[in-house]
Amino acid sequence: MEISTVFIVLLLAVGAVQGVIFGSILFKSNTHNKIANRILATILCLLSYRLLVQILRLFGLGYYDSWYYVMIDLSWIHGALLYFYVKAQTQPNFRIKKSDWIHFLPVILQIGISIFVRMQNLYWDGTRESLTWLGYYGYVVWMNNPTIYIVASLLIIFYAYKSQKLLNIVGENFEIQETKLTWIKRIIRSFLIYFTLVLSVLLVDLIVFSSSNEGSYFYFTRFYYYPFFVGIAILTYWIGMEGFSRRNDPELTLKKVIPIETSEKLKEISKRLEAAMQEDKLYKDQELSVQSLGKQLNIKPYLISKSLSEVCNKRFNDYVNEYRVKEVQSLLANEDNSKYTLLSLAMEAGFNSKSSFNRAIKKQLGISPSELKFQK
Structure with a gap:
């Protein structure tokens, strides 16, 4: 060959x-x-x-x-x-x-x-x-x-x-x-x-x-x-x-590309949502929902959900619970709150049940609620 x-x-x-x-x-x-x-x-x-x-x-x-x-x-x-x-x-x-x-x-x-x-x-x-x-x-x-x-x-x-x-x-x-x-x-x-x-x-x-x-x-x-x-x-x-x-x-x-005009509108809505959470602390409302938040901000609920999805890449519950978890951490950092139970502080932050609080802590921080106190 x-x-x-x-x-x-x-x-x-x-x-x-x-x-x-x-x-x-x-x-x-x-x-x-x-x-x-x-x-x-x-x-x-x-x-x-x-x-x-x-x-x-x-x-x-x-x-x-x-x-x-x-x-x-x-x-x-x-x-x-x-x-x-x-x-x-x-x-x-x-x-x-x-x-x-x-x-x-x-x-x-x-x-x-x-x-x-x-x-x-x-x-x-x-x-x-x-x-x-x-x-x-x-x-x-x-x-x-x-x-x-x-x-x-x-x-x-x-x-x-x-x-x-x-x-x-x-x-x-x-x-x-x-x-x-x-x-x-x-x-x-x-x-x-x-x-x-x-x-x-x-x-x-x-x-x-x-x-x-x-x-x-x-x-x-x-x-x-x-x-x-x-x-x-x-x-x-x-x-x-x-x-x-x-x-x-x-x-x-x-993820579908949205028109620039719509994108700008959704970004503006996300800014209003952020202000409502940080300044007005609406997340503390235990009954807060997309519908009730829409009424308070005069924004259609579907636009709130769309804004969170497109701009923040989050669902409504996860978005609100992030603020609630941070609020619990802030309350724990205050020595004056040491006399309160963790669950009572969670309720103060806006959670309406122990199970929802536990799930949020696990999802947001990857730890159990009992470990949260040691992160002060």
Whole structure:
């Protein structure tokens, strides 16, 4: 075996093995992004399988056997998987719905056509007349031209654009971690650029070389054969590294972007709420609710809740209880209050029951109420 071939085998093997290892780890990872990780694991394993089949062929093994045909028959699924990966990364609690199965129609069609074309071997006796018109031209288009790979590249490009559009929509309409969007965009852009290049080479090669060879076409037998698979190996290795390093990232929490006018209004409401708590100490009212606070401040209750959610990222009860807990701490710091029980001080601060006080202390400070006295 030539040194150049050995080098190529090593490159393909590194990509394939790395893809299998990362794919296995991602598939078994039990994190918040479990579905996204498993979809990426499937992509990695399919790409690795493609590389392994090619390695076998370099050693003269696996020519047109069942392993080879399985690899060919699944080549139209990569684009849909890439799109579902982006959806799983950008949609909390993502699940594949019935309507999503339409994206798997291309691979179902591919398997059906592939079986039909291979069945023509049962009737072939060496003459064109032994096959039907559909059987003959189906075989020519399917087996003697790069039809499978052109369609596969087109599907990946289509779904890469679709994924980019989805990422742009998410980025424009929701507050989202930009770093997460950035590395997902890098993966999509890599697929888009690489398979656009592959498609361009395939089309030029088909037109130029099939014309110069009087219609005879032998797929990937020229100068770009090995670079194509080396590119797949590099792509497999890289996206495996990206997915593996971020497999434990928390699931996205999408927060809808609100108009500037609304945002300013909510910020103004939050300032009024802060003044009501700090200056008027409305939190001391044990019966305080969103409705009663809205009446006192002449603000619609839903705007109070929205302001707390958008500006303070808190719920009403947590917001009020923060002031009550601080009030209890302030009362405990005063030596004149040492004669009072902790519960009576809690009631003075606005809590209306022992259980609500205990929950608030545990949530706000992470300690038990009995430990609170030692923090004076």
